[in-house]
Amino acid sequence: MITKASLPTNDPSDEELLSGGRRSIRSQARGVLIKVLAINFVAVAGTILVTPFDKLGGQFDEKGFITYVSVIQLLMLSYYGYKVFRERAKSIKHPWQSSITIWAMVSVGFFFLALDDFIAIHEGIDIMIHSIGSFQETGLSDRIDDLIVGLYGLIAIGLLAMYRRELKKYRHAFPYVIAGFTMLFLMVGVDVLTNRDDILLTFLSREVTDNIMGWVFILEESLKLLSEAVLIVAVYSCYQQAKQLTQNSETLRPE
Numbered sequence: 001m002i003t004k005a006s007l008p009t010n011d012p013s014d015e016e017l018l019s020g021g022r023r024s025i026r027s028q029a030r031g032v033l034i035k036v037l038a039i040n041f042v043a044v045a046g047t048i049l050v051t052p053f054d055k056l057g058g059q060f061d062e063k064g065f066i067t068y069v070s071v072i073q074l075l076m077l078s079y080y081g082y083k084v085f086r087e088r089a090k091s092i093k094h095p096w097q098s099s100i101t102i103w104a105m106v107s108v109g110f111f112f113l114a115l116d117d118f119i120a121i122h123e124g125i126d127i128m129i130h131s132i133g134s135f136q137e138t139g140l141s142d143r144i145d146d147l148i149v150g151l152y153g154l155i156a157i158g159l160l161a162m163y164r165r166e167l168k169k170y171r172h173a174f175p176y177v178i179a180g181f182t183m184l185f186l187m188v189g190v191d192v193l194t195n196r197d198d199i200l201l202t203f204l205s206r207e208v209t210d211n212i213m214g215w216v217f218i219l220e221e222s223l224k225l226l227s228e229a230v231l232i233v234a235v236y237s238c239y240q241q242a243k244q245l246t247q248n249s250e251t252l253r254p255e
Contacts, residue, residue: 025244026172029237033176036073036229043069044222060221062120070221073228074114080235081106087242088166102163106235109156122148143195150188153181170241176234180227187223190216 047059047066059065085103089095096104116122126145160167160177193199194216200209 025237025240028240029172029176029233032236033230033233036232037226040069040222040225040229044218044225048218057217060217062123066221066225067117070224070228071114071118073225073232074110074117076232077228077235078107078110078114080232080239081110084235084239084242087239087246090246099163099166102159102166105159105163109159113152122152143192146188146191146195149191150185153184153188157181169245170238172241173234173237176230176237180231180234183223183227183230187220187227190220190223194220 043066048056051059061067081103085095085100085107088100088103092098092100095101112121123145125148126142129141129144194213197209197213200212204212
């Protein structure tokens with residue numbers, strides 16, 4: 001009889017057994033990428049086309065249509081992070097004491113981001129800091145909420161580095177993860193740069209600055225959606241590979 005204690009936790013032959021499966025996963029990932037990018041393009045382009053210009057900013061702001069698209073994508077990321085954890089836990093004796101805990105953190109983290117996107121938690125923190133500090137809002141302090149989003153990204157990178165032992169199994173997803181974080185930090189950079197017009201006015205004329213400020217929210221929110229889209233591909237492909245890891249561990253169990 002095979003007990004749960006005898007289940008393998010890190011079989012050294014995983015890499016060899018998964019080499020063929022990874023090719024299939026990469027192919028699936030490309031298909032998912034095309035689909036999510038198409039959905040995001042339709043969401044953004046459709047919103048621009050059907051919304052009167054004077055109301056367009058509202059559709060890209062909190063509680064606008066684009067926010068709801070973002071929340072849905074973040075919930076999808078949370079769901080697939082949970083699915084990876086459940087799948088990996090099947091072949092681990094004490095999952096909460098192992099490196100697969102990172103997937104539970106991924107799930108909870110993206111759920112928090114969905115909640116933040118929906119009710120603007122980071123902006124509430126910004127307001128609270130100004131209230132507690134009792135100081136007047138300045139160009140620098142007004143960008144605290146933007147920097148908080150950047151801090152989320154840095155915390156995520158730190159956790160990924162801490163749990164790299166588990167994540168090395170999913171090297172095929174690294175390009176998507178890198179692309180996702182790159183677009184996230186580009187979004188933060190755009191947000192910091194254009195939170196007010198003070199920085200742009202240092203280098204550009206009023207007319208050019210006003211033109212940029214009138215459209216830049218589309219770039220900012222598009223970068224956010226694209227970041228989420230490629231991360232969906234990354235976590236989805238990790239889930240597919242987690243299923244293969246489970247299948248291989250069951251195949252290698254002694255009779």
